[in-house]
Amino acid sequence: MRxxxxxxxxxxRGALAVLAxxxxxxxxxxxxxxxxxxxxxxPFALVRRRVDPVLHAIARAWVAGNSLWMRxxxxxxxxxxxxxxxxxxWYLVNCNHQSWADIFVLQHLLHGRLPMLKFFLKQExxxxxxxxxxxxxxxxxxxxxxxKEALRRNPARRADDHEATLRACxxxxxxxxxxxxxxxxxxxxxxxxxxxxxxxxxxxxxxxGAMALTLGAMGExxxxxxxxxxxxxPQIPSFWDFACGRVRRVAVxxxxxxxxxxxxxxxxxxxxxxRKRFARWLDALWAKKDVRMSALLGNAPAxxxxxxLVRETAEV
Numbered sequence: 001m002r003x004x005x006x007x008x009x010x011x012x013r014g015a016l017a018v019l020a021x022x023x024x025x026x027x028x029x030x031x032x033x034x035x036x037x038x039x040x041x042x043p044f045a046l047v048r049r050r051v052d053p054v055l056h057a058i059a060r061a062w063v064a065g066n067s068l069w070m071r072x073x074x075x076x077x078x079x080x081x082x083x084x085x086x087x088x089x090w091y092l093v094n095c096n097h098q099s100w101a102d103i104f105v106l107q108h109l110l111h112g113r114l115p116m117l118k119f120f121l122k123q124e125x126x127x128x129x130x131x132x133x134x135x136x137x138x139x140x141x142x143x144x145x146x147x148k149e150a151l152r153r154n155p156a157r158r159a160d161d162h163e164a165t166l167r168a169c170x171x172x173x174x175x176x177x178x179x180x181x182x183x184x185x186x187x188x189x190x191x192x193x194x195x196x197x198x199x200x201x202x203x204x205x206x207x208x209g210a211m212a213l214t215l216g217a218m219g220e221x222x223x224x225x226x227x228x229x230x231x232x233x234p235q236i237p238s239f240w241d242f243a244c245g246r247v248r249r250v251a252v253x254x255x256x257x258x259x260x261x262x263x264x265x266x267x268x269x270x271x272x273x274x275r276k277r278f279a280r281w282l283d284a285l286w287a288k289k290d291v292r293m294s295a296l297l298g299n300a301p302a303x304x305x306x307x308x309l310v311r312e313t314a315e316v
């Protein structure tokens with residue numbers, strides 16, 4: 001079904017999308033902050049088990065609101081393969097990272113199918129107006145990233161993200177959660193691709209640390225790894241391009257994979273052999289994802305194209 005407002009000029013659609021996002025965010029964050037203050041005032045596990053589901057329900061309402069304006073305003077063609085049925089439990093979600101639009105795409109497609117997605121965020125993002133406080137209230141983990149020079153001066157800083165990951169995972173264990181990981185650690189650009197000498201055609205080199213630490217902290221609780229690959233056409237969009245509906249096509253592949261038993265409970269910092277094996281496993285996963293990106297973008301031979309690719313409209 002064609003989206004009803006796609007006849008509007010792209011800048012008008014973009015302005016309406018930003019206004020809808022802002023209104024939806026304000027509407028949902030007001031009750032969210034009220035329950036977050038209750039959790040802050042009574043920091044007990046029993047209170048968390050009661051309050052966290054309410055916070056998650058408010059966050060799901062925010063995602064549903066965003067999906068609504070996307071359906072109304074965007075003429076995007078969706079091609080989606082492998083969406084899971086609705087399920088509860090704990091999942092580790094891994095995805096390539098190209099744009100701020102990735103978050104909206106993931107939430108739009110996985111809403112109602114997996115428990116709420118929670119991302120590892122840079123510490124600076126806690127200061128984003130309104131939404132930064134919402135991320136804090138929902139226990140999104142904030143990670144401090146130290147440059148090489150800072151780590152050289154103070155090696156103890158290497159433990160900061162490890163401790164932050166362990167604290168976050170202890171909170172995740174209380175309520176069914178999908179822990180989201182962008183293994184590249186930053187958004188893909190052609191410049192970064194050259195600077196990092198990435199061996200992949202469409203991806204940056206994956207960084208194993210956050211995923212390995214998460215598996216080490218709560219790997220036994222995860223039901224599976226959900227591996228997602230996103231490809232945009234005709235080009236990777238900025239947030240404004242996405243808001244304007246200038247993304248002609250979004251192709252997404254979702255695959256559920258078992259988590260290798262040897263990486264559950266892995267002491268990533270202290271087990272050098274386990275660390276090397278994990279890096280090889282992640283590199284193999286990334287090589288497969290790179291081939292899939294070519295297929296999704298239409299740059300692969302016909303024989304390598306996924307045969308079961310399902311074409312869907314903006315109703316996804």
